[in-house]
Amino acid sequence: DTGVSQDPRHKITKRGQNVTFRCDPISEHNRLYWYRQTLGQGPEFLTYFQNEAQLEKSRLLSDRFSAERPKGSFSTLEIQRTEQGDSAMYLCASSPPRLQYNEQFFGPGTRLTVL
Amino acid sequence: QKEVEQDPGPLSVPEGAIVSLNCTYSNSAFQYFMWYRQYSRKGPELLMYTYSSGNKEDGRFTAQVDKSSKYISLFIRDSQPSDSATYLCAMRIGGSYIPTFGRGTSLIVHP
Numbered sequence: 001d002t003g004v005s006q007d008p009r010h011k012i013t014k015r016g017q018n019v020t021f022r023c024d025p026i027s028e029h030n031r032l033y034w035y036r037q038t039l040g041q042g043p044e045f046l047t048y049f050q051n052e053a054q055l056e057k058s059r060l061l062s063d064r065f066s067a068e069r070p071k072g073s074f075s076t077l078e079i080q081r082t083e084q085g086d087s088a089m090y091l092c093a094s095s096p097p098r099l100q101y102n103e104q105f106f107g108p109g110t111r112l113t114v115l
Numbered sequence: 116q117k118e119v120e121q122d123p124g125p126l127s128v129p130e131g132a133i134v135s136l137n138c139t140y141s142n143s144a145f146q147y148f149m150w151y152r153q154y155s156r157k158g159p160e161l162l163m164y165t166y167s168s169g170n171k172e173d174g175r176f177t178a179q180v181d182k183s184s185k186y187i188s189l190f191i192r193d194s195q196p197s198d199s200a201t202y203l204c205a206m207r208i209g210g211s212y213i214p215t216f217g218r219g220t221s222l223i224v225h226p
Binding site for chain 1: 217
């Protein structure tokens with residue numbers, strides 16, 4: 001499968017614990033995005049990488065959230081001291097190196113439940 | 116008021132019907148318009164991608180953009196039960212890689 005992959009697919013954790021999610025983009029895509037989606041809402045942008053550089057972060061990304069993309073390949077999203085409000089689907093997407101038709105291809109998501 | 120408005124539905128239609136899904140937006144700088152399909156508990160899948168005004172057709176799907184009215188539509192002909200999903204519109208300004216999504220419309224096509 002050459003699509004975007006995410007791991008784990010589901011994560012249940014207790015409030016206050018730290019969690020880390022991984023995203024592997026499509027191999028030739030240099031741009032990688034993280035979104036959060038809650039029930040009945042569209043994806044909300046969190047952060048974006050071009051190669052290994054984190055170029056943009058949303059105000060939604062509190063200081064408990066950190067994302068990395070070492071070597072411009074896979075990316076990780078860590079949430080520290082999880083809260084019940086962090087329960088959501090965390091989506092990763094990647095896109096190829098052209099602006100005009102910057103189609104984003106999404107992974108299956110990681111569903112986080114904070115108890 | 117959100118930048119992109121989309122009726123959440125659900126929209127229930129019989130198999131074979133023509134479906135019309137719509138979004139309105141407030142930011143006149145939006146230039147690129149997308150429609151994604153999202154099945155339950157899955158990631159969104161890109162269906163259509165259009166630039167500027169006009170129509171674009173792909174199989175049973177037609178995307179329409181009316182920039183003067185700030186209104187976009189997705190038409191699905193000969194709808195099938197397998198089309199049952201949430202349809203998300205998304206749009207972005209030129210020079211930005213980040214789209215703004217609508218909340219999605221839930222479509223149910225019953226046999």
